[in-house]
Amino acid sequence: MAANRDRSRSPRGRGAASGDAAAGVTGEPKRIFVSGSHGFISGYTIPVLLEQGHEVWGIDNFWKYGELQRGFDNHPRFHFARGDAKDTEIVKKIVLDNKIQIFVASAAIIGGISMFHKLAYFLLAENERITCASFDACIEAHKAGFLEKVVVISSSMVYECTDTYPSKESDLKTCPPPQSTYGFQKLSTEYFAKGAFEQHGLPYTIIRPFNAVGIGEQRAQTDSEVMSGNVKLAMSHVVPDLVQKVLKGQKPLHILGSGQQKRHYTYAGDLARGIAKCIVDPKALNQDFNISTEVGHTVIELAEVIWRKIHGPDVPFEFVSDDPFEYDVQLRVPCVDKSREILGIECTTTLEDSLDEVIPWIKEQVKLGTI
Numbered sequence: 001m002a003a004n005r006d007r008s009r010s011p012r013g014r015g016a017a018s019g020d021a022a023a024g025v026t027g028e029p030k031r032i033f034v035s036g037s038h039g040f041i042s043g044y045t046i047p048v049l050l051e052q053g054h055e056v057w058g059i060d061n062f063w064k065y066g067e068l069q070r071g072f073d074n075h076p077r078f079h080f081a082r083g084d085a086k087d088t089e090i091v092k093k094i095v096l097d098n099k100i101q102i103f104v105a106s107a108a109i110i111g112g113i114s115m116f117h118k119l120a121y122f123l124l125a126e127n128e129r130i131t132c133a134s135f136d137a138c139i140e141a142h143k144a145g146f147l148e149k150v151v152v153i154s155s156s157m158v159y160e161c162t163d164t165y166p167s168k169e170s171d172l173k174t175c176p177p178p179q180s181t182y183g184f185q186k187l188s189t190e191y192f193a194k195g196a197f198e199q200h201g202l203p204y205t206i207i208r209p210f211n212a213v214g215i216g217e218q219r220a221q222t223d224s225e226v227m228s229g230n231v232k233l234a235m236s237h238v239v240p241d242l243v244q245k246v247l248k249g250q251k252p253l254h255i256l257g258s259g260q261q262k263r264h265y266t267y268a269g270d271l272a273r274g275i276a277k278c279i280v281d282p283k284a285l286n287q288d289f290n291i292s293t294e295v296g297h298t299v300i301e302l303a304e305v306i307w308r309k310i311h312g313p314d315v316p317f318e319f320v321s322d323d324p325f326e327y328d329v330q331l332r333v334p335c336v337d338k339s340r341e342i343l344g345i346e347c348t349t350t351l352e353d354s355l356d357e358v359i360p361w362i363k364e365q366v367k368l369g370t371i
Helices: 040-051 089-097 113-118 120-146 169-173 179-200 237-245 268-280 298-312 337-343 351-368
Strands: 031-035 055-060 078-082 104-107 149-153 202-207 226-230 232-233 251-257 287-291 317-322
Touching: 031 040, 031 089, 040 055, 040 268, 055 089, 089 120, 089 317, 104 120, 104 268, 113 120, 113 179, 120 149, 120 179, 120 351, 149 179, 149 268, 169 287, 179 202, 202 268, 237 251, 237 298, 237 351, 268 287, 268 337, 298 351
Parallel strands: 031 055, 031 104, 055 078, 104 149, 149 202, 202 287, 251 317
Antiparallel strands: 226 232
16 A cells, blocks of 8 residues: 655654653653554654653554554654554563663554444454453563653543543542443553552553544545535534535535533643653652643634635534434543643643644645545
């Protein structure tokens, strides 16, 4: 398969950890392994780690988008192995041969809300296999004396059934477990971290990103096109879906559900610098953190911002509601006090600024037929 055009870039320096350009680098550079190295959030995070002087190893099997290239592929401190992150022997070999100090467990089968239903069993089963391979390698490397910790990239979906807002990290002790298999499995990865610490003394950091917005989310190979009003598209994530429909001239704009669903759309560059801070800062050891903007928007508010940016102020905003998916959580509001107070992480890029990057990219991808 021919490689897609390079779609990675370094995060903009507008937000993240209290204006610290190095996002809180402490001590000497580390040897860091990132599973799922060519995924969406990793595409923003790895350039930050390389910018900070770390040496990074990555593994990816290009399951989601097919073969692609990243801007950091030829960086002298980035080392890539094409392979499956659930292959325990391959993962162990990379970790043990290179004496990896920090393992970032980022690989996962992930997609938009339609995938939660279409691949409900597959998401659970494959992600558990990936998690087992990651922790088996980490436990062995920690016993060997050089792996310092595992970093688990979890998800805001662990709060799927909470009724406490804003949701604090400590709320997970009392809120019901997620109903979707994806959310449940993400919660499972956190229990893997806690279990490995309890039994083997393996240190950890758990990170829960909220609703990342950025470039790079192309059509997954498993996506099938469906009609949304008069527009055919592969339903994935709310921001690219809405942008596509507005770019293609849909009027009125079709929105899933009432449009009152509230999310905290966070620029992926801010998330990347926050994640990098969690990876290297000693204060993050054996802690869990929500990383998100503090500013929330309803889907209708998001849709209207996109509409105005594409059509301008003179075209009246119109929308209609379509039937929602079952696992379309109505309210997801994070408390970010802990990440700000302990690590100084602040995600400050506005939704409007994020869309100024995202909309032109999606417009180009629509022309290229990759989205």
